[in-house]
Amino acid sequence: xxxxxxxxxxxxxxxxxxxxxxxxxxxxxxxxxxxxxxxxxxxxxxxxxxxxxxxxxxxxxxxxxxxxxxxxxxxxxxxxxxxxxxxxxxxxxxxxxxxxxxxxxxxxxxxxxxxxxxxxxxxxxxxxxxxxxxxxxxxxxxxxxxxxxxxxxxxxxxxxxxxxxxxxxxxxxxxxxxxxxxxxxxxxxxxxxxxxxxxxxxxxxxxxxxxxxxxxxxxxxxxxxxxxxxxxxxxxxxxxxxxxxxxxxxxxxxxxxxxxxxxxxxxxxxxxxxxxxxxxxxxxxxxxxxxxxxxxxxxxxxxx
Numbered sequence: 001x002x003x004x005x006x007x008x009x010x011x012x013x014x015x016x017x018x019x020x021x022x023x024x025x026x027x028x029x030x031x032x033x034x035x036x037x038x039x040x041x042x043x044x045x046x047x048x049x050x051x052x053x054x055x056x057x058x059x060x061x062x063x064x065x066x067x068x069x070x071x072x073x074x075x076x077x078x079x080x081x082x083x084x085x086x087x088x089x090x091x092x093x094x095x096x097x098x099x100x101x102x103x104x105x106x107x108x109x110x111x112x113x114x115x116x117x118x119x120x121x122x123x124x125x126x127x128x129x130x131x132x133x134x135x136x137x138x139x140x141x142x143x144x145x146x147x148x149x150x151x152x153x154x155x156x157x158x159x160x161x162x163x164x165x166x167x168x169x170x171x172x173x174x175x176x177x178x179x180x181x182x183x184x185x186x187x188x189x190x191x192x193x194x195x196x197x198x199x200x201x202x203x204x205x206x207x208x209x210x211x212x213x214x215x216x217x218x219x220x221x222x223x224x225x226x227x228x229x230x231x232x233x234x235x236x237x238x239x240x241x242x243x244x245x246x247x248x249x250x251x252x253x254x255x256x257x258x259x260x261x262x263x264x265x266x267x268x269x270x271x272x273x274x275x276x277x278x279x280x281x282x283x284x285x286x287x288x289x290x291x292x293x294x295x296x297x298x299x300x301x302x303x304x
Contacts, residue, residue, distance in 0.1 A: 034068045035060075035151065036089045038081075038099030044109055048136040049102035052111075055140040056098075060148065070094060080123070081116065089118055096154075098147070100126075108132055111143060115150065124150065156185040157209035161193075163219045168197040180219075195219065236298035243291030250287055254280035 037057050042049040057071045070092045081089070081097055089097050100113040113126035126146055130139055161170060163180040170177040171194040172186065180195075188211045195203045200221055209215065257280050261273040 034070060034092060034094040035096045035098055036070050036072050036092055036094035038072045038097060040099065040111070040113070041101040043101050044104045044132065046102075046109065046132050048134070048139055049109065049111075052102065052140070052143065055136070056144055056147065059140055059144045080114075086118055094118065096151070104132070105129070111139075113143070113147065115147075126150070152185055155188075155211045157188055157211065158185055158214045159183070159209065160214075160216045161219070162217065163195065163197075163221060165197065165221065168195045168219075168221065170195060193217075195221065197221065233298040236294045240291045240294035240298065243287050243294060247284055247287030247291060250280055250284040254284050 037053045040049075040052040040056075042052070053071060057069045060069045079099065081099075085097070095118055097116045097118065098113060100111065103110050103112065107129065109130050109132040111126075111128040111130060113128070115124045115126070116122070117124075128142055128146055130142060159182070161180050161182040166180050168180045170180065170182055173191050174194070177186075178184065186209055188209050190206070190208050193205050193207045203219070203221065207215075254277065257273065257277040261270070261277050264270060264273055
């Protein structure tokens with residue numbers, strides 16, 4: 001009896017992970033967001049290019065992107081910063097230093113921006129051609145848009161999600177993200193990535209995104225069966241459990257009936273006692289056989 005119970009429980013423990021399994025295959029490939037705004041010199045005669053650094057700071061500070069800016073009012077960096085300026089930027093927890101100039105060209109005004117990565121020392125150059133008669137608001141919008149786009153590519157996480165089958169709805173912490181195949185930028189942080197597609201069960205996995213990192217996910221959702229298949233498998237497994245419980249009870253009654261037959265003495269009805277033992281034996285075999293068949297059916301529902 002003890003061995004039989006051991007094998008029954010072991011079989012159930014082996015089947016349950018199969019039903020919970022989603023047959024998921026995915027891969028993830030990996031690589032402060034404070035910007036010190038230096039001086040953008042106005043080399044033109046146009047006052048609209050005055051105080052561009054302050055305007056950029058004000059605009060980025062009120063935007064929805066997670067970029068923190070610190071306005072440089074002390075060093076007034078307007079060229080490649082020396083070591084002391086880099087140390088000052090690090091004291092502000094800045095990862096990048098921005099400076100530049102506005103110059104006059106024959107076709108308009110050219111805004112030159114320089115962005116230095118404090119850690120690597122690399123410098124990125126931006127050039128924005130503007131009409132010298134534009135409003136200051138439009139000039140600021142153009143500069144901020146260009147700068148924000150680059151900073152978002154650097155400071156945010158870039159993710160690509162591919163699925164089989166495609167057209168799977170993606171949610172990030174419950175907020176709609178898009179449908180697969182998907183490629184886009186997300187804020188750094190810890191999230192729950194959820195995938196939904198009828199009739200498949202929803203899939204949720206924890207993810208962590210870091211600044212300036214690219215992530216590529218490949219999901220195979222086709223091997224896990226449908227929601228209906230899983231519910232059917234669970235019903236078969238529940239039936240198997242009931243059969244095994246009832247079979248265990250029948251086996252106990254069989255052992256009692258056999259013991260009664262062996263210990264019986266005349267004038268006991270030996271034929272009746274033998275018939276009872278045989279009946280309980282047949283019932284035990286039938287219940288355990290039905291339980292085994294139900295487990296095989298539940299495995300078939302999950303795997304195929």
